[in-house]
Amino acid sequence: DVKVTQSSRYLVKRTGEKVFLECVQDMDHENMFWYRQDPGLGLRLIYFSYDVKMKEKGDIPEGYSVSREKKERFSLILESASTNQTSMYLCASKQVDEQYFGPGTRLTVT
Amino acid sequence: GENVEQHPSTLSVQEGDSAVIKCTYSDSASNYFPWYKQELGKRPQLIIDIRSNVGEKKDQRIAVTLNKTAKHFSLHITETQPEDSAVYFCAASRGGGGNKLTFGTGTQLKVEL
Secondary structure, X not given: OOOEXXXXXXXXXXXXXXXXXXXXXXXXXXXXXXXXXXXXXXXEEEEEEOOOOOOEEOOOOOOOEEEEEEOOEEEEEEOOOOHHHOEEEEEEEEOOOOOEEOOOEEEEEO | OOOEEEEOOEEEXXXXXXXXXXEEEOOOOOOEEEEEEEOOXXXXXXXXXXXXXXXXXXXXXXXXXXXXXXXXXXXXXXXXXXXHOEEEEEEEEOOOOOOOOEEOXXXXXXXXX
């Protein structure tokens, strides 16, 4: 059974703070993804990675960066958090087609 | 890049009725079309998918149809039950490892007793 875990379910940060969201998968998947989910906007891709140390911008990369030093771990970094980054963040991984999602991190930036 | 549009944004049906959710895509090279269900407070999970070499696929009460010429695909749920209440997302991609999914904006389905 594929497991994708995220470091926190809920997170509250202040404007300007550096924020790290971590995602770990245990199925040796090569591809990992970070999305944000906002009401009425669906799932929007921030960044994805198809291999260790490789990364590609998604549809909304501004204000975010990522790190993939190990195959099982994909981190999303908010260099200087802003209130418009308050959202639900979902990580996912896949090998071929089916994507498996993590439980999500509800981030609030005040 | 790919653009996926999904309608309706909300759908309310009576228990036992059918529900249909429609999506259109823009990239003619897309060949993989999954549907995800997200229950309240939970993660999205794949419920059914279809590839471009078939026109229809069924799994018990759910079915998906694909019209490649018109670039649209639909999710059909028959004999709806309260546990079908959730947000449903369609998506499209070129398939295979290294390719990303583009999601629709979601449909909130409510099945009323």
